[in-house]
Amino acid sequence: xxxxxxxxxxxxxxxxxxxxxxxxxxxxxxxxxxxxxxxxxxxxxxxxxxxxxxxxxxxxxxxxxxxxxxxxxxxxxxxxxxxxxxxxxxxxxxxxxxxxxxxxxxxxxxxxxxxxxxxxxxxxxxxxxxxxxxxxxxxxxxxxxxxxxxxxxxxxxxxxxxxxxxxxxxxxxxxxxxxxxxxxxxxxxxxxxxxxxxxxxxxxxxxxxxxxxxxxxxxxxxxxxxxxxxxxxxxxxxxxxxxxxxxxxxxxxxxxxxxxxxxxxxxxxxxxxxxxxxxxxxxxxxxxxxxxxxxxxxxxxxxxxxxxxxxxxxxxxxxxxxxxxxxxxxxxxxxxxxxxxxxxxxxxxxxxxxxxxxxxxxxxxxxxxxxxxxxxxxxxxxxxxxxxxxxxxxxxxxxxxxxxxxxxxxxxxxxxxxxxxxxxxxxxxxxxxxxxxxxxxxxxxxxxxxxxxxxxxxxxxxxxxxxxxxxxxxxxxxxxxxxxxxxxxxxxxxxxxxxxxxxxxxxxxxxxxxxxxxxxxxxxxxxxxxxxxxxxxxxxxxxxxxxxxxxxxxxxxxxxxxxxxxxxxxxxxxxxxxxxxxxxxxxxxxxxxxxxxxxxxxxxxxxxxxxxxxxxxxxxxxxxxxxxxxxxxxxxxxxxxxxxxxxxxxxxxxxxxxxxxxxxxxxxxxxxxxxxxxxxxxxxxxxxxxxxxxxxxxxxxxxxxxxxxxxxxxxxxxxxxxxxxxxxxxxxxxxxxxxxxxxxxxxxxxxxxx
Amino acid sequence: xxxxxxxxxxxxxxxxxxxxxxxxxxxxxxxxxxxxxxxxxxxxxxxxxxxxxxxxxxxxxxxxxxxxxxxxxxxxxxxxxxxxxxxxxxxxxxxxxxxxxxxxxxxxxxxxxxxxxxxxxxxxxxxxxxxxxxxxxxxxxxxxxxxxxxxxxxxxxxxxxxxxxxxxxxxxxxxxxxxxxxxxxxxxxxxxxxxxxxxxxxxxxxxxx
Numbered sequence: 001x002x003x004x005x006x007x008x009x010x011x012x013x014x015x016x017x018x019x020x021x022x023x024x025x026x027x028x029x030x031x032x033x034x035x036x037x038x039x040x041x042x043x044x045x046x047x048x049x050x051x052x053x054x055x056x057x058x059x060x061x062x063x064x065x066x067x068x069x070x071x072x073x074x075x076x077x078x079x080x081x082x083x084x085x086x087x088x089x090x091x092x093x094x095x096x097x098x099x100x101x102x103x104x105x106x107x108x109x110x111x112x113x114x115x116x117x118x119x120x121x122x123x124x125x126x127x128x129x130x131x132x133x134x135x136x137x138x139x140x141x142x143x144x145x146x147x148x149x150x151x152x153x154x155x156x157x158x159x160x161x162x163x164x165x166x167x168x169x170x171x172x173x174x175x176x177x178x179x180x181x182x183x184x185x186x187x188x189x190x191x192x193x194x195x196x197x198x199x200x201x202x203x204x205x206x207x208x209x210x211x212x213x214x215x216x217x218x219x220x221x222x223x224x225x226x227x228x229x230x231x232x233x234x235x236x237x238x239x240x241x242x243x244x245x246x247x248x249x250x251x252x253x254x255x256x257x258x259x260x261x262x263x264x265x266x267x268x269x270x271x272x273x274x275x276x277x278x279x280x281x282x283x284x285x286x287x288x289x290x291x292x293x294x295x296x297x298x299x300x301x302x303x304x305x306x307x308x309x310x311x312x313x314x315x316x317x318x319x320x321x322x323x324x325x326x327x328x329x330x331x332x333x334x335x336x337x338x339x340x341x342x343x344x345x346x347x348x349x350x351x352x353x354x355x356x357x358x359x360x361x362x363x364x365x366x367x368x369x370x371x372x373x374x375x376x377x378x379x380x381x382x383x384x385x386x387x388x389x390x391x392x393x394x395x396x397x398x399x400x401x402x403x404x405x406x407x408x409x410x411x412x413x414x415x416x417x418x419x420x421x422x423x424x425x426x427x428x429x430x431x432x433x434x435x436x437x438x439x440x441x442x443x444x445x446x447x448x449x450x451x452x453x454x455x456x457x458x459x460x461x462x463x464x465x466x467x468x469x470x471x472x473x474x475x476x477x478x479x480x481x482x483x484x485x486x487x488x489x490x491x492x493x494x495x496x497x498x499x500x501x502x503x504x505x506x507x508x509x510x511x512x513x514x515x516x517x518x519x520x521x522x523x524x525x526x527x528x529x530x531x532x533x534x535x536x537x538x539x540x541x542x543x544x545x546x547x548x549x550x551x552x553x554x555x556x557x558x559x560x561x562x563x564x565x566x567x568x569x570x571x572x573x574x575x576x577x578x579x580x581x582x583x584x585x586x587x588x589x590x591x592x593x594x595x596x597x598x599x600x601x602x603x604x605x606x607x608x609x610x611x612x613x614x615x616x617x618x619x620x621x622x623x624x625x626x627x628x629x630x631x632x633x634x635x636x637x638x639x640x641x642x643x644x645x646x647x648x649x650x651x652x653x654x655x656x657x658x659x660x661x662x663x664x665x666x667x668x669x670x671x672x673x674x675x676x677x678x679x680x681x682x683x684x685x686x687x688x689x690x691x692x693x694x695x696x697x698x699x700x701x702x703x704x705x706x707x708x709x710x711x712x713x714x715x716x717x718x719x720x721x722x723x724x725x726x727x728x729x730x731x732x733x734x735x736x737x738x739x740x741x742x743x744x745x746x747x748x749x750x751x752x753x754x
Numbered sequence: 755x756x757x758x759x760x761x762x763x764x765x766x767x768x769x770x771x772x773x774x775x776x777x778x779x780x781x782x783x784x785x786x787x788x789x790x791x792x793x794x795x796x797x798x799x800x801x802x803x804x805x806x807x808x809x810x811x812x813x814x815x816x817x818x819x820x821x822x823x824x825x826x827x828x829x830x831x832x833x834x835x836x837x838x839x840x841x842x843x844x845x846x847x848x849x850x851x852x853x854x855x856x857x858x859x860x861x862x863x864x865x866x867x868x869x870x871x872x873x874x875x876x877x878x879x880x881x882x883x884x885x886x887x888x889x890x891x892x893x894x895x896x897x898x899x900x901x902x903x904x905x906x907x908x909x910x911x912x913x914x915x916x917x918x919x920x921x922x923x924x925x926x927x928x929x930x931x932x933x934x935x936x937x938x939x940x941x942x943x944x945x946x947x948x949x950x951x952x953x954x955x956x957x958x959x960x961x962x963x
Contacts, residue, residue, distance in 0.1 A: 518935050527912065529925060530923075
């Protein structure tokens, strides 16, 4: 292609050159014209073509012109554009400068703004503080105003009070002034009066002096003096008596005191006297006693002195006698007492009797009273009745009188009133008869009533009471009995209730039992429909089971049959280890199928494996060839060894054995080093020494060996080595056996695989 | 004599009516239990309006026929007054253990053969229906406390009769399908009565704590 393209270009260029070669057209045109003449149709077509060509040329020229004009315009425009660009550049520069300015301005502005903000914040803060100050000041101002107001108020009030007090004081002052003036006036007045009085006194004194002096011998004065004298004398006497009486009074007072004391003493003494009298009485008694005792003693003494003396009253015998007498007396008195007490008892009994009798009588009395009341009632009733009867009688009499009067009147008037009268009298008689009858009836009724009352009252009451009492008693007894019965019944009831509860519990339990179907009453039959779902289900199951059992049985029979027919050895397919080893047809088929499937899969697997092996072998060959062609060694992998054979010297083969050494240590064995190489071994030694022992690099050693072998082959080729090459191949085979003499020069080397 | 015969007739009529009511109740009660306890698949049931509420009735022909057969006989026994109890037992398919027993005690309140006694004013049917509705609602609500039936179950209806005429070709004696006494729990449900029959419902169930 690269070669082809220039040629094509050449072709194109030649064609374009031919197309551009327009000048020889003039000659051709004549020809064409001739042809046109020959063929008018063609010529017209040509003409048209020509005219078209001309038009096209004209158009082209015009277009070219336009193009030129356009180019000019373009150039102008370009220049313009350039100018514009220049201006734009300039403007851009300006703009940049302006932008910088703007940036600066902005920066400055930002800075100023920041400053401003800072300032503003500080100012704000200041403002805030100022405001707070202001507020606090306002508050203080308000406080102060308040204080001021209060103070004003207090001061005004104080002023007012003071004013009022002042006015008060002024008033007082004025009052006092007035008073003072008054007092002064009064004082003056008084002073004046005093003076006047003094004057008058003086005058009077003077007058008195004058008068005394003038009337010295006046009688008045003598009388007065006498009188005075008398009076003074009287007064003196009076005073004297007074003093005397006073002294007397003192004495009397003293006496009085003594009298009091005496009285006291007297009272004391009286008390003592009373005691003394008591004592005297006692003393008298005691003296009497003593006298009696003395007398007795004397008697006793006399008796003792004269035991034979006649027993007097005062002798012991007399005493005994008196004693016995006294005893007798006592006995009699006792008797008397007994009789009296018995009589008393009798009397008390009598009294009781009497009291009971009295009670009885009282009872009777009350009864009698009741009766009396009844009688009185009766009497009053009778009286009333009598009164009624009397009234009736009187009315009847009155009636009669009127009748008689009428009768008289009638009789006096005319004679035929007799009949009437007779009629009347008859009627009256009749009426009287009826009255009598009524009275009789009334009496009868009263008698009946009395009887009834007697029957109802009197003796009937007591009987009723007793009856009632009896009844009440009976009722009480019956009530007690009933109460007892009731208590028993309630006890029984509670017992029964408890029993009922227990029974209910039991009933519930039994109900549960019955509900759960654990108990069926004796005469109850439990029935079910013969064809019920449960039955059907279980029958179905049973049928199935039975079918299976039958099948099993049959199969067992069949096995037995087969065994008996085929013997024990016929169970070949399953090994015959079990006597029941007969396999059903289906399972055998199943197994067969399975087996076939398995065989198929195995075949497929084997095929795949084969393929893999082939591919692997091919790859291995390829790999080995590649390695040998690249590295110059033929590799032969054995179980644990790798055998390397140089391409250039088939006798030179090296074996790496990884199994001989322990761990990661492998053994390199130089098997053979060619046959014809004269300087082989020493060189090999050198190489080995240099690469393996010093540099520790086997690849380099191998490369060096390859180089060596190659040089030798070329050297051998030049020195007729070609012939000996085939011999070397045989030698290599002998070297592989290990019986090669070079084997002696084989060296064992160890190297650690890094 | 005419009034007595009329009375007896009337008594017969009420007995018939009562028996019909009770039989019908059994039908719906059994269907409700079968549906709500999931003994038959829910698809087999269709809704029917009864007692002023919706009840579900089976469409399974076999089951329908079975229930009808039973109820026919129960009707006869009710008429003769020889049935004492009707029990629906729910049985586990695998183990044959009775899991639930729905017991309907039937009490005769008046011996149906005698027409003596004063006829009480008849109980309005609406009242009876409301009572039946309450019982059915309780049956439905029993799902809340009954243990869930996790295993496949089958049911059987048992009739407890006393001195009854038994068509032996159809009915056979069986055991009472008792629940193990130590594991039995019982809940008494509502009851209803039609003056002649008093039906007391209750459910006993096996409960492994």
